[in-house]
Amino acid sequence: GEDVEQSLFLSVREGDSSVINCTYTDSSSTYLYWYKQEPGAGLQLLTYIFSNMDMKQDQRLTVLLNKKDKHLSLRIADTQTGDSAIYFCAERRYGGATNKLIFGTGTLLAVQP
């Protein structure tokens, strides 16, 4: 199928770690992304990982990729109230004339003070 799937909602307390999960379908995807969307705004790229990597760390963000299970996760350390937003994972699919960025359903992260 075409779907990239995420859980819809995650609630954490300020200072805790957040882990947002995503499963994708296309094993030939070359890049996988995490985007953040604040209310009423466009999407902001947080980080991306190339498919030959298992892990990428960027300050408070850690991305883990399990290619065998087609599972991607985003860990946010020391979660702050400003991290409250919708988080989208996305995969880039190439094939012939196709070059598409396919998004998951989004996970709403609510950070409780």
Add this chain to the structure above:
Amino acid sequence: DGGITQSPKYLFRKEGQNVTLSCEQNLNHDAMYWYRQDPGQGLRLIYYSQIVNDFQKGDIAEGYSVSREKKESFPLTVTSAQKNPTAFYLCASSIVNPTEAFFGQGTRLTVV
């Protein structure tokens, strides 16, 4: 400053009317995309274009049309054939083999 601009931010349309959403970028990107966002459904691809004068249907192209006459511009027309046009529309651009796509701030279309 380089960026991607969508206008207007809010748009109201009467049922049965066509409406065109603007997307302009000055990033010199070859590829541009239109997505529709509905609550709980994430982003769905409407149309995309990898080069001037060429575009391809995405997953939900019915009721929409686009043009790509200039590299900088990729307007989206929501036609009266689109049965449920009320949504948040996002435009994005990238180089053709990118590591990321850049998004505009979105246009919220409401049909009244």
